[in-house]
Amino acid sequence: MEYIIQTHNISKKYDDFTAVNGVNLNVPKNSVYGVLGPNGAGKTTLISMLCTILHPTSGSATVNGYDVTKHPKEVRESIGIVFQSRALDDMLTGREHLQMHASLYGVPKDIRQSRIDEILDLIALGKKADEFVKTYSGGMKRRLEIGRGLIHHPKVLFLDEPTLGLDPQTRESIWEYIKDLNQNQDVSVLMTTHYMEEADKLCDEVAIINQGQIITSNSPQNLKRELKADTITMHVDNIKKFTEEVEKLDFVRETFVMDSEIKLMVERGENLVAELVNFANEHKIFVYSIELEHPNLEDVFLKYTGRTIQGEGG
Numbered sequence: 001m002e003y004i005i006q007t008h009n010i011s012k013k014y015d016d017f018t019a020v021n022g023v024n025l026n027v028p029k030n031s032v033y034g035v036l037g038p039n040g041a042g043k044t045t046l047i048s049m050l051c052t053i054l055h056p057t058s059g060s061a062t063v064n065g066y067d068v069t070k071h072p073k074e075v076r077e078s079i080g081i082v083f084q085s086r087a088l089d090d091m092l093t094g095r096e097h098l099q100m101h102a103s104l105y106g107v108p109k110d111i112r113q114s115r116i117d118e119i120l121d122l123i124a125l126g127k128k129a130d131e132f133v134k135t136y137s138g139g140m141k142r143r144l145e146i147g148r149g150l151i152h153h154p155k156v157l158f159l160d161e162p163t164l165g166l167d168p169q170t171r172e173s174i175w176e177y178i179k180d181l182n183q184n185q186d187v188s189v190l191m192t193t194h195y196m197e198e199a200d201k202l203c204d205e206v207a208i209i210n211q212g213q214i215i216t217s218n219s220p221q222n223l224k225r226e227l228k229a230d231t232i233t234m235h236v237d238n239i240k241k242f243t244e245e246v247e248k249l250d251f252v253r254e255t256f257v258m259d260s261e262i263k264l265m266v267e268r269g270e271n272l273v274a275e276l277v278n279f280a281n282e283h284k285i286f287v288y289s290i291e292l293e294h295p296n297l298e299d300v301f302l303k304y305t306g307r308t309i310q311g312e313g314g
């Protein structure tokens with residue numbers, strides 16, 4: 001596997017406080033990779049080191065094959081950065097922001113105009129491209145910031161909390177946009193988030209970071225699978241009898257009965273739905289409905305840290 005970002009025991013101390021503690025990351029090329037963790041976990045510190053904004057206290061990292069401490073210039077040329085702090089000037093237009101950035105990032109003059117048009121097309125600002133940023137919606141501003149990070153065709157885009165503070169609808173449109181960028185523009189994306197749903201929808205792989213350390217990493221799907229805790233909820237006509245019978249089955253780990261519904265904790269629930277309906281029929285029990293739920297990334301976080309991610313002030 002080819003990796004676009006690799007870190008080897010990278011650490012950062014602020015005086016005596018260790019914000020990032022011996023992190024090893026392997027980010028596959030052309031993936032969307034999520035660094036997940038509560039506020040203060042060390043996410044921003046970690047990506048700041050990868051962007052050459054902060055110097056590691058120890059350990060090393062490469063981005064696009066370049067060492068972040070030995071070849072910071074080459075690293076910077078390889079990356080686009082969209083950080084949390086909004087840095088748009090209300091009194092400039094979207095196009096002017098892109099013009100400024102293109103010149104800052106040394107996009108050659110003869111291709112600057114076409115590059116700006118290309119990015120404007122990509123971020124779909126439409127007529128708003130020539131209006132002041134102060135008239136933009138939250139989503140438009142975020143798209144402009146992302147477009148600005150792409151003006152010099154970086155290989156890697158760093159996104160720090162890309163949808164922080166945005167409403168659910170705008171958030172979804174940014175997600176689609178990031179996915180599209182990754183798939184159609186061959187941009188690898190490293191993003192931080194404390195929104196589990198965001199990581200689940202967007203990321204090919206995630207690393208869960210807590211108190212400066214990676215506690216686990218894998219695809220969201222595998223992380224959830226590892227929990228082995230699917231829930232099957234059934235609504236049946238004779239709950240008492242069904243509960244008695246179903247509790248005899250080996251694959252049923254636990255049951256919870258609520259009114260006329262029973263919740264069964266099982267592993268790999270997708271293989272058991274048909275079996276449970278047949279089982280009920282064999283016992284002359286009518287099934288009104290059956291529903292399968294997989295655990296979410298929030299459950300994964302809870303398992304590894306013993307607390308919820310949002311409980312940390314997210």
Ligand SMILES: Nc1ncnc2c1ncn2[C@@H]1O[C@H](COP(=O)(O)OP(=O)(O)OP(=O)(O)O)[C@@H](O)[C@H]1O
Nearest residue numbers: 014017019037038039040041042043044045046194
């Ligand atoms: N310049 C600094 N000096 C001292 N401590 C710092 C500094 N910057 C960050 N920290 C501390 O390091 C820890 C990690 O901070 P960091 O910003 O990397 O976390 P984060 O996971 O990005 O959190 P958030 O989601 O809130 O941005 C926090 O406890 C923070 O208070």
